[in-house]
Amino acid sequence: MALDLQITFDCADPAGLSAFWAEALGYRLQDPPAGFASWEEALTAMGVPPERRNDASAVVDPEGSGPRLFFQRVPESKQAKNRVHLDVRAAPGLAGDARMAALEAAAERLVSHGATRLRRTEPAPPLGAGHLVMADPEGNEFCLD
Template sequence: MTTNWTLTIDCVDPAVVARFWCTALGYTESDPPEGWDTWEDWLTAMNVPENEWNDGASISDPNGVLPAISFLKVPEPRTTKNRLHLDLQVAGGRAQPQPLREQRIRATAATLITAGATLVREVPAENSTTLDHLWMQDPEGNDFCVV
């Protein structure tokens, strides 16, 4: 038997980081619980103070296939390199011509930089000078790669 799970990203501003990852993954804000028209209605009904409404966020695959991702407000900043990160697989794999792979990687990176990402480093293929992937960070410094 499998276990239901979601990936949770600790952050300072869940709304900002959730919006970034919606752009990066093509996800949408998760729907409020069944029976509620908006998250605000649900939070109000649950007596959650307004100053806590941005303590968490959740995004979902609009097709309902891939796992949801949650964002949880934490008081401490990120201090070390992530041990877990997402690879955005946009290039089509190594069977694709290198110029096409690089074009796809760089186009995605440009979109994500506009959305608040930072380029950390270009990583060449092993024993080569051709681009393999880009190491990037989201608006709060969480690592990910565009491959």
Template sequence: MALGFQVTFDAANPGKLAEFWALALGYQVQPPPEGFDSWEAFAESAGIPRERWGDYSAVVDPDGNGPRLFFHRVPEGKTAKNRVHLDVNASLPDLHTERGWQRVLEHVRTLTEAGASTIREVNEPGGRCMVMRDPEGNEFCVQ
């Protein structure tokens, strides 16, 4: 039996990074647990110190299909290239077509406006993508 999983990101600003990835993936920032109108209300009821309330955030697939992405504050900044990265499939269902590539470029523009940066274009026989960095420097690809 397969096990569920989440992808965890170290972050300087978990809330801001969660908002970026919600936009990048068509996800939503995870709502607070049932019975709470905000994460702050939940944190207060759980006894989490006020200075730690912004230390965590998450995004979820609104359809419930994709994995949860979890963001937690860490004191150190990013220092090296990612060993794992996400591929955002903006070109589907038109993968490997000009129409699909135009979808990629549109999504790259949207993400750049939201704080991402473009590193380079990769165009190889096996595929084409844009390599990018999110607002905190984590590499990812848009294909």
């Protein structure tokens, strides 16, 4: 039996972080429940008060093959380095200078959407292809690989 995978982020701003990751991965905001034209309409009908409407958000792969990303508001901020992180495959099939140029272009795009560049690891043969370590707008580390 195949199982669905969801990756959950604890965060301060679910709407903002979901918008960042939708941009980073080419995902889209999950549609509102059937019968509603927007999330605002759905949350109003459900009786969710305005101050609670950014408690959660989710983005999905428009092709339906990638995992759903769920963002939930928590009161505490990020405390330490992530033990698990996402690798965004921004240069599949590329090597050397072409690979690093593609990673740099992806990093520039994501910085313009709130990411922070943390460090660059140069290619180191035989196995090291080089990568960039980044942080999303709330400080969660991820790699451009």
